[in-house]
Amino acid sequence: MKLIFDGDSWAFGSEIVDSSVFLRNSNIVEPEEGIDFRVNDRYRVPKIYSHHMAQQLGCDYVNLGCPSDDNSSIIQRTMSYITTEYIRHDKSTDDILVIIGWTSPERNNFWWKNSKISQKIRLQPQSLGKRLLSHPNNCSDQDDQQIEEFSRMYAVYMWNPEEYIPRYISTIVQFQNFCNAHNIKWLSYNTFYQTPVLKRLDRNPSGWQDLDVLAEVKKIDKKIGSYHASENGKRKMKDLNIESLWHTVDPVRFYKKDQPVNTFKSFIDANVDDPYVGQHPSPSGHEAWATELVRYIKENNLL
Numbered sequence: 001m002k003l004i005f006d007g008d009s010w011a012f013g014s015e016i017v018d019s020s021v022f023l024r025n026s027n028i029v030e031p032e033e034g035i036d037f038r039v040n041d042r043y044r045v046p047k048i049y050s051h052h053m054a055q056q057l058g059c060d061y062v063n064l065g066c067p068s069d070d071n072s073s074i075i076q077r078t079m080s081y082i083t084t085e086y087i088r089h090d091k092s093t094d095d096i097l098v099i100i101g102w103t104s105p106e107r108n109n110f111w112w113k114n115s116k117i118s119q120k121i122r123l124q125p126q127s128l129g130k131r132l133l134s135h136p137n138n139c140s141d142q143d144d145q146q147i148e149e150f151s152r153m154y155a156v157y158m159w160n161p162e163e164y165i166p167r168y169i170s171t172i173v174q175f176q177n178f179c180n181a182h183n184i185k186w187l188s189y190n191t192f193y194q195t196p197v198l199k200r201l202d203r204n205p206s207g208w209q210d211l212d213v214l215a216e217v218k219k220i221d222k223k224i225g226s227y228h229a230s231e232n233g234k235r236k237m238k239d240l241n242i243e244s245l246w247h248t249v250d251p252v253r254f255y256k257k258d259q260p261v262n263t264f265k266s267f268i269d270a271n272v273d274d275p276y277v278g279q280h281p282s283p284s285g286h287e288a289w290a291t292e293l294v295r296y297i298k299e300n301n302l303l
Helices: 037-047 049-057 071-085 141-158 161-181 213-220 242-246 264-271 283-299
Strands: 002-006 022-025 028-031 060-063 096-102 108-113 118-123 185-190 226-231 234-239
Touching: 002 049, 002 071, 037 049, 037 283, 049 060, 049 283, 071 096, 071 108, 071 161, 096 161, 108 141, 118 141, 161 185, 161 213, 161 242, 185 283, 213 242, 264 283
Parallel strands: 002 060, 002 096, 096 185
Antiparallel strands: 022 028, 108 118, 226 234
């Protein structure tokens, strides 16, 4: 059995830093002069939940998690890894379990391209319009200004649950269908929901609330559009219904679906004395989460 993990910085293990070698600045690890990042990897990797789970289950594993990521990029990377490493080589997928931690659903990405730059930018609206990518070497001041203005406009005008909740659910269904089509065992969960800072000025995890997906869907259904259906030649108008799509998501393989306490964040809040280092799980938070997911996997016979 091999475990395949993906997610954002909480899956990667950001801010778990060997302070004797590295300086910690938010979720960015800055090496001192002449120090290789792999030095911190040797410190960080044994302390994150993917490593603990592999040890507890006696499995090999790979962790694809990437800091600051969005759900679209997460699923693209996961499917690329599986198709490249398994499906294109006709290698059996019967002995893998894919575990994805979905990030806050409003995060989005776009492709920024001009005569000098062709690169993905990821937007995190809670950053009040600031993009999260490091500056490309060939990024001009004008590019920076244009990207920042686009990010600001996105946060002010386009950051709405009517857009990001359907996108989030469609991504989960796409992942579920991909796994089912290729006989892949899977488990996914919500990592956190980063409460909008435009409504609540709180950037710390202690101020974030779990996302009640079903409640959000009920708020926006019948508000997100309609379509024509020609049934036996008779045209009818129908409302888009995201709730029916959400109900197709497996309630067992999606950890604690539609339960009030359902995230990595809320679990460590309730069960760990020191859950965070900065804005990310502490080593004890990672260890507790690993034990919880292993318990859940065994209880529900997901292997």
